[in-house]
Amino acid sequence: MRLPAWLAQHLAALRALLVLTVVFGLAYPLLMVAVARIPGLAGHADGSLVDKGGKTVGSALIGQSFTDADGNPLKQYFQSRPSAAGDGYDPTSTSASNLGPENVVDTLPDPSVKDDEGKQGLLTQVCARSKAVGELEGVDGSRPYCTPGGVGAVLAVYHRDGATGPVTRAVSLNEACPATPFVTTWQGVTVECAKFGEDYSGGVVTPVRGNAPDKPVVPADAVTASGSGLDPQISVAYAHLQAARVAAARGMSVPDVGKLIDKYTTGRTLGFIGEPGVNVLQLNLALDAGHPVRG
Template sequence: MSKLLRQSLLMLVLLTVLTGVAYPLLVTGLAQALFPGQANGSLIVKDGKAVGSTLIGQQFSDPKYFWGRLSATTPNPYNGGSSSGSNLGPTNPALTEAAKQRIAALRAVDRGNAAPVPVDLVTASASGLDPEISPAAAQYQVARVARLRGLPVAQVAALVAAHTRGRQLGVLGEPRVNVLQLNLALDALQKR
């Protein structure tokens, strides 16, 4: 019996070292060597300081910035620790009311814009953390952002086009615009 207990403890220690120490160190080392940006959270660094990630949206409420999708996380928007969808179905009155409020907010900051509001500006993504919007959602906001920043509409539209990423591998997903990267590019454009 003691021989069996000794062998069991030895296997426990050996497997703990292999799977709990050696394997994680190997995978972490490979990730840092081969994909350092992704392994460290796909951070966006500005002036030597991390300002966000390309993977998690941020709250922009100032009308001179492009606005992203709604966040489904509460109590703080875009909180990665409480990521989840709103679980509101298309016939849920709460979803309809939230969409009406967002449309009203968009119309209030851009009174002259009578274009239909793109659906991704009034709904949250499945994770509630989506950092990207559709090119249509970005185009919807171009005139407002250009006007409030004193920039030509064509220049802001060109910036949106430059930050539009296509489908992955040409067929997966939809074209998209990262809101944080676009807003940082806008700030850099105005500093010049």
């Protein structure tokens, strides 16, 4: 007996559903699991976990911080690049800061709110990080468009005719009163500190370059977070910048630290994509194994 067309169609759909479920819901996942257990691939499938003394201490694919309980850098360790993922290197909250190059004005702290720190723009974040790295490594941490105090050197400049004409007023937007502005005058007008809650939208936002070197000593990856916030590597330049500090903390010579940096430096992907990088976790573990800090 011939089945009705509608019933035949439903039975065909059911057979297709069963076949696809078996193939793609069971067979294919099991095949991928089996492939992932092949020697040489298992470690990658498990997350490239790194062990120390039988204890998992991290992943070769995810960066982490090397700081004390107060968030201060531990001098005996190489420091990773900044991270905007959660509280830092959180794989469940991988993200960038979403701040762009035009984000140069900070949100000032409210003096009426206890412990309010305001919100830094991208420029001030870069300036503050560069200053901190410079102090930690004993080098010049200055950058263009940054004040000596480590905030964005940005003025709101008011002109007589709106955007043109003589300057009538200038305000240092990222330096809250009673701070002393990074420049005393601008085109003959005394520069003011910024006051919380005051509207400065009528001024022309004007970044001021200053006299910092064109090529800062502190590399860019030391002051900016990656797109994922999880980068396990730093640039070779940033690693060598930290070599003297780590060597002093561990009683090593700088050349010996440099050899370890070279050992844990990987080249460009496929030989031409990106730049060489240094895996911070693996480098720090090698230092602990071969040159432990004496108490």
